[in-house]
Amino acid sequence: MNTSIQTSQKFPKLIFLLSLVIPAYWFLVNSFDIYKWAVLGAIHELLAIPLLIGMIILPIVTIVLCIKNKFQNNLLNIALAIFLLTIPTFFFLFN
Secondary structure (H helix, E strand, O other): OOOOHHHOOHHHHHHHHHHHHHHHHHHHHHHOOHHHOHHHHHHHHHHHHHHHHHHHHHHHHHHHHHHHOOOOOHHHHHHHHHHHHHHHHHHHHOO
């Protein structure tokens, strides 16, 4: 009966991947003038809201899963550390 989300191996890998992609996206978007190119600006406008929601919801989901797994899953622990380090950095760096 190991079919639950917290014991699945795909879900922690997905969270870990998103914990790397979301901060990388925000760093690149805030480092360059993306509206210089119309296509890049349009892609940014389409991705901004979903990734902002992910930046808020995914750390909460990661904390809940870490607590349910009693901090035994290393990918979730690393993803949580990445989120906890990047969120304050972005609020102070790009404010």
